[in-house]
Amino acid sequence: MYKSILIATDLLPASLPALRAGLRLAQEHGSRVGVLYVVEVWMVERRWFTSITQEDIAFHQAFLKREEVAALRAVDVQTRQACADEGLEIDADAMVRDGRAADSIMAAATERDCDLVVIGTRRRSTTLGSVAEQVVRSAAQPVLVVPATIQ
Numbered sequence: 329m330y331k332s333i334l335i336a337t338d339l340l341p342a343s344l345p346a347l348r349a350g351l352r353l354a355q356e357h358g359s360r361v362g363v364l365y366v367v368e369v370w371m372v373e374r375r376w377f378t379s380i381t382q383e384d385i386a387f388h389q390a391f392l393k394r395e396e397v398a399a400l401r402a403v404d405v406q407t408r409q410a411c412a413d414e415g416l417e418i419d420a421d422a423m424v425r426d427g428r429a430a431d432s433i434m435a436a437a438t439e440r441d442c443d444l445v446v447i448g449t450r451r452r453s454t455t456l457g458s459v460a461e462q463v464v465r466s467a468a469q470p471v472l473v474v475p476a477t478i479q
Contacts, residue, residue: 330357334442335420336364336433336463339402342476346448347410349474353446355416362421363407364436365399366429367392392426400424430462437469446472 335350337343347363354361369392403422411418425432437445445467449460464471 330354330359330444332360332362332440332442333357333444333446334362334364334433334437334440336366336429336445336447336459337403337406338429338448338459339365339399339406342450343448344406344410345476345478346446346472346474347406348414349472349478350446351407351410351416351418351420352414353444353472354420355418359444360421360440361418362423362436362440362442363403364423364425364433365403366432367395367399367424367426368429369426396424396426429459430466433459433463434466434468437467443469444472445469446474448474448476450476 330353333350333354335347337347350363351361353359400422403424407420407422410416411420423436425436427435433445433447436442445463447460447463460471460473464473
């Protein structure tokens with residue numbers, strides 16, 4: 329049923345149930361799967377009251393590159409561990425993007441022609457969580473929201 333699944337993660341323990349659920353679904357359906365972490369880039373989007381130099385920009389770009397490399401490694405390790413814990417044999421694509429989380433998740437889902445997005449939520453008292461809610465509201469494909477309390 330699902331040919332391509334995108335699993336969004338924030339790499340925190342609360343997102344592990346969503347990762348595991350997405351990986352199980354991918355194995356059941358023989359789906360191609362990508363696991364995405366988004367480095368939220370807020371520095372360039374806000375107004376600063378001091379001047380920004382070329383050195384500031386270079387520092388920020390170098391920092392972002394290091395963060396993306398470290399995050400990609402963390403996504404790969406967490407995905408491999410989840411597969412091992414679940415006894416799954418899946419070749420998942422570890423992915424890192426920068427930008428606003430919900431926008432980056434939806435862009436990746438569209439680019440990969442995903443027919444399911446899996447995302448976790450900490451299940452606060454009355455809301456899904458801002459990113460999960462934004463994804464649900466804007467998704468062109470089904471979204472599976474997995475509470476952190478599900479194992």
